[in-house]
Amino acid sequence: MPNTTAWQSRSTPGVLRPWLAGVRTVSFAEPPEEAFVHLPDAVTKVVLRVTADGRRDVLAVGPRVRASYHEGKTSISCLELRLAPGTARPLLGVAAAGLVGRVVPLHELPGPAAVRLAREVRRLEPREALPRVAEVLPGLLSDAVDPARTALRAGVAALSVRLDRAPAQVRDVARELAVSERQLRNLFADGVGVSPKHYARIDRVRTVATRAGSARWSDLAAATGYFDQSHMTSDFRALMGVPPGSYFTGRLPAVTPCQVGRRA
Structure with missing residues (x-):
């Protein structure tokens, strides 16, 4: 049976609900025995990832139109912010269509809010980053009715x-x-x-x-x-x-x- 249950949903802070459709985390101390499956997903995400060698990335992950299958990795930890519909352009500075099938370092995107968010969370552990996102993100985006x-x-x-x-x-x-x-x-x-x-x-x-x-x-x-x-x-x-x-x-x-x- 493929591994699709490794991601764990977390409660989305109220101040982030205008902009996020959900928050998930995943962490492996040892590689899973089954293939790790990324299901098709019509959601753009911001992912903070820490790998076994200590590398830290803050990534924009575009919609995925087909499933992909990967070997499990040893000691990896991620926080995934699932952007609500219509959040990509104000946060990332690009239309969501421009990110389909792509994984891009967040700081390389044109949106000033994306650059600031990447700087704020890059050195944090994934399990510690959500409170900081809740402090920073509302000040970067307008909550005016669109x-x-x-x-x-x-x-x-x-x-x-x-x-x-x-x-x-x-x-x-x-x-x-x-x-x-x-x-x-x-x-x-x-x-x-x-x-x-x-x-x-x-x-x-x-x-x-x-x-x-x-x-x-x-x-x-x-x-x-x-x-x-x-x-x-x-x-x-x-x-x-x-x-x-x-x-x-x-x-x-x-x-x-x-x-x-x-x-x-």
């Missing part, structure tokens, strides 16, 4: 899988928000990094990967908005590299090294 960001977040919520409903259709979301589908695509490109359709596809596959075993495949397909089980299997194979049956029995693609600056 209608475009509000619409974007409503669109993301409507297209996401929930326990009590399947995701909405893109055309219905655009109509509900009183924008054209083209305008909705532009909002998503800037604030999420991928199109609304691609966002929904990634979210469904992530849900299947994390809920497998909780229901029959056909029921899971219906609950996540697929036409049928065949449609779910096709999407899963395209984004994960293998069909669901292979993935959950550990028959995975070849592992690759993690590299800063690469494009997926």
Whole structure:
């Protein structure tokens, strides 16, 4: 079974909730026995990473449109700040679409807030950095109401899988928000990094990967908005590299090294 549970969610400080969709940590004293899997993820992240040799990096990690598989590393610790939709440009100085598939040192991005944040947390241990982020980040970003960001977040919520409903259709979301589908695509490109359709596809596959075993495949397909089980299997194979049956029995693609600056 692939290792997808190493990340641990942490409570997001209230002052950071306008800008963060979540906070996670991971730490290995010894390399995990299973392959470490990065699921497809339509979220831009800021990651503080400390490796076994003491190297410290503060990285901007763009949306990942396909899964990647890696060997576990000995003694690595990370803090991951998951940016809320619409946070990439004000914090990083670039549209989220410009970071898709990329891992970039935070201080190399054009946003003054990114440079300042990198400087503030770079020498901290990941487990100690969140309080400092909570002190610094609100002063770097404006919390003024932005209608475009509000619409974007409503669109993301409507297209996401929930326990009590399947995701909405893109055309219905655009109509509900009183924008054209083209305008909705532009909002998503800037604030999420991928199109609304691609966002929904990634979210469904992530849900299947994390809920497998909780229901029959056909029921899971219906609950996540697929036409049928065949449609779910096709999407899963395209984004994960293998069909669901292979993935959950550990028959995975070849592992690759993690590299800063690469494009997926």
